[in-house]
Amino acid sequence: MAAVIPERLQEHHHGAHTGLMRWITTTNHKDIGTMYLIFSFVMFLAGGVMALTLRAELFQPGLQVVQPELFNQLTTLHGLVMVFGAIMPAFVGFANWMIPLMIGASDMAFARMNNWSFWLLPPAAILLIGSFFVPGGATAAGWTLYPPLSVQMGMGMDLAIFAVHIMGVSSIMGAINIVVTILNMRAPGMTMMKMPLFCWTWLITAYLLIAVMPVLAGAVTMLLTDRHFGTSFFNAAGGGDPVLYQHIFWFFGHPEVYIMILPAFGIVSQIIPTFARKPLFGYASMVYATSSIAILSFIVWAHHMFTTGMPAAGQLFFMYATMLIAVPTGVKVFNWVATMWRGSMTFETPMLFAVGFIFVFTMGGFTGLICAIAPVDIQIHDTYYVVAHFHYVLVAGSLFALFAGAYYWLPKWTGHMPDERIGKLHFWCSIVFFNVTFFPMHFLGLAGMPRRVPDYALQFADFNALATIGAFGFGLSQLIFLWAVIKCVRGGEKAAARSWESAEGLEWTVPSPAPHHTFEEAPVVR
Amino acid sequence: MTALAVENRRVLVRLVIGAVAMFGFGFLLVPFYEKICEVTGINNLLKPDVVANTQVDASREVLVLFDANVHDMPWTFRPLQRSVSVHPGELQTIAYEITNTRDVPVTGQAVPSYGPQRAGQFFLKMECFCFTQQTLAPGESRTMPVAFVLDPTLPVDVEAITVSYTFFEVAGRRVQAASTGAGSDS
Incomplete structure (x- = not known):
């Protein structure tokens, strides 16, 4: 992409900087979107290498590859890097690129703040990755950073806390930008209920981010003062309570999982109608379902804590509230299926990933319902069943939707159609190896294998070996994606303005690749 | 615009x-x-329990064992008696002894735990040193009581309860020691 843009830049006369400074000082939403996407892919590979190290260790019982201390550090950093470094920035990248194009705005509302919110991320990433090399190594408390472990860890924990602070500030600034852009910068005639669903899901996600990222910042600040300034928020000896941290963390943490999936719902809701050649079924109900999920996400957090000794009344409340979320989520799944029903469907790569998303994400949703049942959860809490569940919704959910969106909008970004053969190879390798990796984990969890352990009892050996083989297949499959993107950036079939046959929306009215400046005269939507 | x-x-x-x-x-x-x-x-770790039912169940006896630990602290801490046999519903008082072996004042907080864990809710404490933070002068030794009643609704299969107290240093008070320039490692 870097090879393409400088010559386009020359058409515009404000490009004071070239080379690296151009990227550091850019306020253009497309440039910033591209940087977010590249950053998140680099972090995805970093988190992936950590995951493969873990899987290599778990290939056989006993310790072969890494020692338990490093294993725990890798588990923690894999989670933090994937959540805060890969999935969330990738969705912000999509929002930066596509929301102004979709609503007919010339740029984001606060272009300089947009630049700042991106450039906060690399320092945070350096703090996180660099923490492996400080005395004591990176934090090993798990990505949830529960005390008392997180109060006892070494310097790596402080670096992780600062990284979370910085990434939180970045997310909040990005979210504020998105809310203001969507509320104030829509083209004339683009009413709220005419907006593409991707904008709707991101608007709701942005509100969630503004509501809960500060709570996480507060929680890790309390950890920091407990560690260094003699407070006792979570220290039982000083009158605090470690369980309090879990409540505060999951008050953030549960909306956070919807922050990572709602934009994915939005992407899939753009792609399915295009390739089914039918308008989205139940647009209004999709908007209401998304809002319901967001509101319900604030009253279910304690289902992560069924084993902490909650009164039965509390367990029942959180169990039923959690199951209630299946209703709006079910509405969405049925709407997607109804959109495809009797459509003239074709299966280009974006559609394959979108359909794959529906299939595999729904499986993750069902295991989520099983985990929501308090008496069952007490059995499977902190086992590989939970690991399988959240990888089904985060990898097959968020990540597959990101791939679907990338293949869908690559023509608009690069001006070339992605290679269908490479894309299909990527899809089939991903979905097969994904299931080979994570499906056996359900059985491991039901049989009682705990998560976050470097060694395990002999009866778990076969499924673990299978999961490791799948993980390496899945990891290597992602290099196919890199290949597909590089090939698409360098050349290929020229993409038309409307790159897919029946794609709807303002983004398909501008040329491909999208010029540096679009919609400087706001389009009129009828 | x-x-x-x-x-x-x-x-x-x-x-x-x-x-x-x-x-x-x-x-x-x-x-x-x-x-x-x-x-x-x-x-409610820091408040005395309310005893509603004072009916003594003389038909059975429960062995209560006492354990003492310090978490990274310069104190010696021990129960004056290792165990006591009680009837559920009967008021018993035992004592622990702590000694500060350091030459600076140290503040600590004891946190109880129970084995089996579910017995904790039946171990009702009227008086306990664990309800407040304890500050000991250099070399000071203190004998402190625990007055307790076993709730008579204790399940019959529980025949022995281990009560284990662990003293944690209250970290905020370390600053005090550091500012006097003595024993910054305490």
Whole structure:
């Protein structure tokens, strides 16, 4: 992409900087979107290498590859890097690129703040990755950073806390930008209920981010003062309570999982109608379902804590509230299926990933319902069943939707159609190896294998070996994606303005690749 | 365009206020949580239990064993008797002894735990050194009582209960020691 843009830049006369400074000082939403996407892919590979190290260790019982201390550090950093470094920035990248194009705005509302919110991320990433090399190594408390472990860890924990602070500030600034852009910068005639669903899901996600990222910042600040300034928020000896941290963390943490999936719902809701050649079924109900999920996400957090000794009344409340979320989520799944029903469907790569998303994400949703049942959860809490569940919704959910969106909008970004053969190879390798990796984990969890352990009892050996083989297949499959993107950036079939046959929306009215400046005269939507 | 910029700024200010308020809300959850625990009676580590039923069940005896630990502290801490046999419903008093072996004052807080864990809710403490923080002068030794009643509804299959106290140093008080220039490692 870097090879393409400088010559386009020359058409515009404000490009004071070239080379690296151009990227550091850019306020253009497309440039910033591209940087977010590249950053998140680099972090995805970093988190992936950590995951493969873990899987290599778990290939056989006993310790072969890494020692338990490093294993725990890798588990923690894999989670933090994937959540805060890969999935969330990738969705912000999509929002930066596509929301102004979709609503007919010339740029984001606060272009300089947009630049700042991106450039906060690399320092945070350096703090996180660099923490492996400080005395004591990176934090090993798990990505949830529960005390008392997180109060006892070494310097790596402080670096992780600062990284979370910085990434939180970045997310909040990005979210504020998105809310203001969507509320104030829509083209004339683009009413709220005419907006593409991707904008709707991101608007709701942005509100969630503004509501809960500060709570996480507060929680890790309390950890920091407990560690260094003699407070006792979570220290039982000083009158605090470690369980309090879990409540505060999951008050953030549960909306956070919807922050990572709602934009994915939005992407899939753009792609399915295009390739089914039918308008989205139940647009209004999709908007209401998304809002319901967001509101319900604030009253279910304690289902992560069924084993902490909650009164039965509390367990029942959180169990039923959690199951209630299946209703709006079910509405969405049925709407997607109804959109495809009797459509003239074709299966280009974006559609394959979108359909794959529906299939595999729904499986993750069902295991989520099983985990929501308090008496069952007490059995499977902190086992590989939970690991399988959240990888089904985060990898097959968020990540597959990101791939679907990338293949869908690559023509608009690069001006070339992605290679269908490479894309299909990527899809089939991903979905097969994904299931080979994570499906056996359900059985491991039901049989009682705990998560976050470097060694395990002999009866778990076969499924673990299978999961490791799948993980390496899945990891290597992602290099196919890199290949597909590089090939698409360098050349290929020229993409038309409307790159897919029946794609709807303002983004398909501008040329491909999208010029540096679009919609400087706001389009009129009828 | 300036009208739009003003409007954008107005929404920005509101959202920033919202974010700052939510940061405060995170801290507000702390007293909120403590209040809920107090009202519902969950987790009242620092308050005496209320004994409603004083009927002594003389038909059975439960062996209560006492254990003492210090977590990274310069104290010696031990029960004066290793175990006591009690009837459920009967008031018993035992004593622990702590000694500060350091030449600086140290403050600690004891936290009880029970084996089996579910016996904890039946071990009702009228008086306990664990209800308050203990500050010991250099070399000071102190004998402290625990007055307790076993709830007569204790399940019959529980024949022995181990009560284990662990003293943790209250970290905030370390600063005091450091400022006097003595024993900064304590």
